[in-house]
Amino acid sequence: MGKPEILAPAGDFEKLRYAVAYGADAVYLSGKSYGMRTASGNFTEDELRQAVAYCHARGVKCFVTVNVMPRSDEIDRLPAYFELLEDIHADAVIIADLGGSARCLPKSRGCCASAASSAARHATPSAPKRG
Secondary structure, three states, rough: OOOOOEEOOOOOOHHHHHHHHOOOOOEEEEEEOOOOOOOOOOHHHHHHHHHHHHHHHHHEEEEEEEEOOOOOOHOOHHHHHHHHHHHOOEEEEEEEEEEHHHHOOOOOOOOOEEEEEEEEEEOHHHHHOOO
16 A cells, blocks of 8 residues: 555645645645635636646645536536646546536546545436436
8 A cells, every 4th residue: 555645625825835835745726616615715717827837846736626516507618627727737627527527528638537525416417318
């Protein structure tokens, strides 16, 4: 068995800096869209880019959550958001809507998807077709 990895939440840049400074092997954070914890500051697209670069420069992995159950109007914007996360080299995307979000994931060049603890089949694209 390998060494355990410390995965720390980072709701804003200050918390990200503390997590990295105190030894996190990886952090998870969210953008302003598609993050469940809206009380956290969360990160704009530019801040996501900076956060991933900050982590990677210090040998820390950076995971981005997409842990909401997107509504139909939000599903259309998901592919572009996943492309952004791939372009900024996020190490993984933590998704909650396994059906709808997985359909939107780009053909990965290095970013992987993991199921969030809230993962379930609730959004319309995930539900089985009837009849």
